[in-house]
Amino acid sequence: MAINISSLHTLLPFTVDAVYYTRRKSIALSISGKGELIVRVPIGTSDRALVDALMNKRGWITKHQQNAIDSIAKNNRQYLSKEIFYLGDTYKIVVNEDKENCVKVLDNIVYVHHNNKTQPRYVVLGWYHCQAENLISSIVYDYCELLGLRELKISITSAKTRWGSCNYRIKRLNFSWRLIMAPKPVVEYVVLHEIMHLKVPNHSKLFWDELAELCPEYREYKLWLRQNSRLMSLDHSLILGYPS
Numbered sequence: 360m361a362i363n364i365s366s367l368h369t370l371l372p373f374t375v376d377a378v379y380y381t382r383r384k385s386i387a388l389s390i391s392g393k394g395e396l397i398v399r400v401p402i403g404t405s406d407r408a409l410v411d412a413l414m415n416k417r418g419w420i421t422k423h424q425q426n427a428i429d430s431i432a433k434n435n436r437q438y439l440s441k442e443i444f445y446l447g448d449t450y451k452i453v454v455n456e457d458k459e460n461c462v463k464v465l466d467n468i469v470y471v472h473h474n475n476k477t478q479p480r481y482v483v484l485g486w487y488h489c490q491a492e493n494l495i496s497s498i499v500y501d502y503c504e505l506l507g508l509r510e511l512k513i514s515i516t517s518a519k520t521r522w523g524s525c526n527y528r529i530k531r532l533n534f535s536w537r538l539i540m541a542p543k544p545v546v547e548y549v550v551l552h553e554i555m556h557l558k559v560p561n562h563s564k565l566f567w568d569e570l571a572e573l574c575p576e577y578r579e580y581k582l583w584l585r586q587n588s589r590l591m592s593l594d595h596s597l598i599l600g601y602p603s
């Protein structure tokens with residue numbers, strides 16, 4: 360009677376993908392190109408003897424399984440020379456096909472993991488959106504504390520050049536997720552700009568004077584946005600398909 364593979368998994372620290380009972384005299388292990396562990400055992404081998412034999416070889420098994428997984432990852436990896444903008448810096452981007460969609464930032468590299476159903480650009484879009492929402496919410500919160508305002512509602516939009524807008528009546532602020540590509544002080548300026556519109560709903564001298572009190576360098580940040588807006592799009596900063 361063949362051993363139930365799922366019961367093997369509760370006894371072993373690695374995965375056994377197949378066990379074949381054959382006429383051979385000794386136990387043989389092999390690792391497939393996908394990292395699967397295939398075990399061939401003599402007919403009549405007890406479960407205990409099989410588990411012991413596998414445990415004795417655990418070092419060899421885990422090493423070879425890891426090697427197979429590493430080489431799959433290496434083959435799937437797509438190095439793109441294009442760069443991605445994030446908080447005013449440029450990052451190299453490394454795209455990897457994986458089980459889950461996620462983005463990790465390490466040193467100056469943005470690692471994009473995407474599953475085979477999702478294009479990498481959508482993973483990056485989702486990540487940008489989420490990062491923008493987190494950063495902008497925390498800046499809004501800080502200004503609300505500073506200015507003694509009740510917490511405001513915010514929405515994250517996909518606007519291309521309208522970085523922020525303010526609906527005075529319902530006290531809702533809208534911000535483009537693209538702002539996450541700008542340096543943090545620029546994002547803070549845009550947030551403050553929209554918050555100041557709750558007080559002064561136009562761009563009069565009074566508005567700029569009030570803004571300058573809290574953000575004296577605002578001209579520099581306005582200029583940065585004007586000069587860099589062309590670059591603040593996913594399409595411009597990188598090509599997130601596979602290289603053709």
Ligand SMILES: [Zn+2]
Pocket residue numbers: 552556561562
């Ligand atoms: Zn304005």
